[in-house]
Amino acid sequence: MSDFAQQIEHLRPHLLRFARTQLRNDAWAEDAVSETLLAALERPQSFGGQSQLKTWMIGILKHKVVDQLRRHTREATILVGEDGEDLDDALFLADGHWRDAPQDWGDPDAACSRRQFFDVLQACCENLPPVQARVFMMREWLELESDEICLELAITTSNLWVLLHRARLRLRDCLQVRWFNAAPASIEPA
Amino acid sequence: MKNTLTCREATRLLLEDEEHELPAADRLALQVHVKICFACERFVSQLNFMRRATRAWRKHSETDDGESGRS
Numbered sequence: 001m002s003d004f005a006q007q008i009e010h011l012r013p014h015l016l017r018f019a020r021t022q023l024r025n026d027a028w029a030e031d032a033v034s035e036t037l038l039a040a041l042e043r044p045q046s047f048g049g050q051s052q053l054k055t056w057m058i059g060i061l062k063h064k065v066v067d068q069l070r071r072h073t074r075e076a077t078i079l080v081g082e083d084g085e086d087l088d089d090a091l092f093l094a095d096g097h098w099r100d101a102p103q104d105w106g107d108p109d110a111a112c113s114r115r116q117f118f119d120v121l122q123a124c125c126e127n128l129p130p131v132q133a134r135v136f137m138m139r140e141w142l143e144l145e146s147d148e149i150c151l152e153l154a155i156t157t158s159n160l161w162v163l164l165h166r167a168r169l170r171l172r173d174c175l176q177v178r179w180f181n182a183a184p185a186s187i188e189p190a
Numbered sequence: 191m192k193n194t195l196t197c198r199e200a201t202r203l204l205l206e207d208e209e210h211e212l213p214a215a216d217r218l219a220l221q222v223h224v225k226i227c228f229a230c231e232r233f234v235s236q237l238n239f240m241r242r243a244t245r246a247w248r249k250h251s252e253t254d255d256g257e258s259g260r261s
Contacts, residue, residue, distance in 0.1 A: 018251055058252045088198060096196025101229035108239045112246040121247050140244045146209060157210075165205045172236055 008040050011054055015061050021122060022065045022137050024130065028072060032064040039064070062142055069138070070152055087169040102172075105180060117179060124174035132167035135160060195223045200230045204237060 015036060019029035039060050040047070047056050093099055111117045125133055135153070138144045144152075150160055195203070200223045203216055212220065224230050 021251065052253075054253065088201070091201075092196075092198040096198040098197050098229045102232040102236050104232060105236055105239045108242040108246070111239075112243055112250075117243070118247045118250055121243060141248050161206055161209050164209055165202065168205055168208065168237070168240065171240060175240070 004044050005041060007053055008037055008057070011057055012037065014054065015057060018058065018061060019065055021125070022141060023068055024126065024133060025072075028068045032061060032068045035064045035067070036061045066138075066142060066144070066152070069134070087166065087173060091169070103176065103180060105175075111179070120175065120179045120182075124171050124178060127174060128167055128170055132163050132170065135163045136167040136171070139164060195219050197223075197227060197230055200224065200227065201233060204230070204234060208237065208241075 012033060015033045016029055019032045020026065023029045023032065036057060040057060047053065091099055105111075125136065128136060131153075135149055138149045138152070139146075146157055146160055149155075150157055153160075155163075200220055203212060203220050204224075206212060207217075207220070224234055
């Protein structure tokens with residue numbers, strides 16, 4: 001195996017983790033990673049060495065992840081209703097006031113300096129209902145525009161907004177419970 | 191335009207604001223509400239927190255070599 005091929009193969013676990021987080025389906029993630037490795041091996045000359053190899057590979061992988069999503073959208077049966085009720089009813093009183101006022105979460109940089117925080121964030125994303133998780137990741141990780149997401153998933157923009165609305169409220173709820181309400185030891189600075 | 195929003199309505203608009211630019215009337219009503227409502231002001235901070243944290247997480251995942259947990 002050439003040196004280049006070895007370096008690329010060495011990145012496989014890292015790429016797989018990234019793809020799994022995105023796709024939440026091991027078979028699809030494996031396919032996306034294999035296609036990425038293949039693309040890299042077929043065109044080593046397009047890696048100019050100007051960026052880190054890993055960054056270049058992640059760039060290719062993002063495209064392959066979108067390809068997978070596109071390919072499997074038909075299988076995924078997108079139904080906005082399947083994600084269940086809005087959290088809103090639990091969060092607000094009948095008169096529209098907060099049941100419990102949102103807490104002060106402090107400085108994001110402080111939380112992000114702790115590795116466990118990302119584990120919690122990832123777990124919270126994985127706990128989202130599948131369609132919410134998918135649109136959230138497409139939006140925040142793959143940085144796709146709303147129009148592209150709607151096209152890929154064959155949903156309307158108002159469907160997309162509802163899904164993202166629900167996803168963000170659930171994520172907020174999960175972070176509150178699993179990070180901010182967790183044992184004080186876990187939120188002390190590293 | 192409604193000039194008073196409930197917290198529930200303000201929250202919906204704040205979440206919508208993450209996705210697309212709000213109509214001027216909504217934006218104004220929202221600005222007023224957040225100025226006078228500490229709970230919704232906190233919610234705005236939480237949205238900012240989540241946005242920055244997600245970005246940091248993505249960066250971390252793109253560059254993490256999987257070894258840092260043991261270092």
